[in-house]
Amino acid sequence: MLTTVKYLIGSAGPSGYGSKSTAEQVVTDNCPDLDSCTAIITGATSGIGAETARVLARRGARLVIPARSLKTAEETKNRIVSEFRDARITVMRLDLSSLNSVRRFVSDFEALDLPLNLLINNAGKFSYDYGISEDGIEMTFATNYLGHFLLTKLLMKKMVVTAKTTGIQGRIVNVSSGIHTWFSGDLIRSLGQITRDKSRYDATRAYAISKLANVLHTKELACRLQMMEANVTVNCVHPGIVRTGLTRDREGFITDLVFFLTSKFLKTIPQAAATTCYVATHPNLRNVSGKYFADCNEASNSEIGCNLKEAARLWSFSEIMVSTGFKPIFAPWSMA
Numbered sequence: 001m002l003t004t005v006k007y008l009i010g011s012a013g014p015s016g017y018g019s020k021s022t023a024e025q026v027v028t029d030n031c032p033d034l035d036s037c038t039a040i041i042t043g044a045t046s047g048i049g050a051e052t053a054r055v056l057a058r059r060g061a062r063l064v065i066p067a068r069s070l071k072t073a074e075e076t077k078n079r080i081v082s083e084f085r086d087a088r089i090t091v092m093r094l095d096l097s098s099l100n101s102v103r104r105f106v107s108d109f110e111a112l113d114l115p116l117n118l119l120i121n122n123a124g125k126f127s128y129d130y131g132i133s134e135d136g137i138e139m140t141f142a143t144n145y146l147g148h149f150l151l152t153k154l155l156m157k158k159m160v161v162t163a164k165t166t167g168i169q170g171r172i173v174n175v176s177s178g179i180h181t182w183f184s185g186d187l188i189r190s191l192g193q194i195t196r197d198k199s200r201y202d203a204t205r206a207y208a209i210s211k212l213a214n215v216l217h218t219k220e221l222a223c224r225l226q227m228m229e230a231n232v233t234v235n236c237v238h239p240g241i242v243r244t245g246l247t248r249d250r251e252g253f254i255t256d257l258v259f260f261l262t263s264k265f266l267k268t269i270p271q272a273a274a275t276t277c278y279v280a281t282h283p284n285l286r287n288v289s290g291k292y293f294a295d296c297n298e299a300s301n302s303e304i305g306c307n308l309k310e311a312a313r314l315w316s317f318s319e320i321m322v323s324t325g326f327k328p329i330f331a332p333w334s335m336a
Contacts, residue, residue: 013297023273034061043123066094096147144210163231168231220311222290233289
């Protein structure tokens with residue numbers, strides 16, 4: 001009850017910020033100029049990602065905005081430039097549901113010979129309808145997790161080198177969701193079931209699985225970065241409940257009613273982007289890695305989300321998925 005009251009009134013936590021803090025407030029208060037920083041932000045054409053991009057551009061960061069639609073990405077770029085005429089923004093094509101598209105994007109980005117200080121894995125999909133990606137995996141998982149897993153893996157060397165040559169600590173931010181706590185059980189087994197059998201598909205369960213995978217990815221990657229002694233951190237965030245383009249697949253009376261009934265708990269987009277910007281830029285989070293944040297403060301997640309064994313298991317499974325494919329490997333991994 002006390003937690004709910006603090007959320008509703010926006011009571012500040014140990015960081016000095018709370019649920020009512022905005023991205024602009026968080027960055028303007030404490031973040032130095034980001035002129036020497038290059039950031040890739042997925043899902044930056046709308047909603048939380050667009051606000052994150054706008055606020056970082058205001059502080060001088062060079063932005064790379066990947067998107068499936070170059071037209072939409074150019075429109076986002078133009079909106080930011082109209083507000084901050086000196087903004088440096090590069091638009092590139094990327095479809096996170098396609099592993100080949102992820103590989104092409106990384107190759108094209110490396111050809112630009114830019115440094116990489118920030119990677120914000122923000123893009124998300126909530127699909128009410130069952131779908132399979134071109135690589136043969138359930139579409140929500142493919143977009144929200146597996147594409148980001150491969151993107152991060154392929155960009156890791158660039159981030160480590162950038163941090164070493166500049167002395168500026170690199171940061172990776174995985175945007176998850178509190179919905180990840182709704183899932184319990186064997187993630188890989190459940191993924192195999194909804195990938196192979198349309199009748200087992202449930203949109204909320206699929207979304208929860210993908211967001212739990214983001215949390216586990218953060219845990220394992222933090223361990224690996226520490227073992228590498230890399231000057232790069234990774235953390236994940238729950239942005240809060242906010243109505244964004246994530247619900248574009250199902251608009252109408254029921255959706256409108258649900259959001260009306262929960263309106264007191266909804267954040268504005270600037271408020272929802274605050275935790276991402278806090279974790280990406282705040283000086284107090286230097287050397288903080290493998291943590292989960294909500295309302296700009298470290299928070300607890302589910303028991304399975306803290307399970308290092310499950311995190312390592314998912315990582316190994318994911319490496320096989322991005323290199324050899326999916327169908328032959330679900331059965332043995334479900335019994336692991």
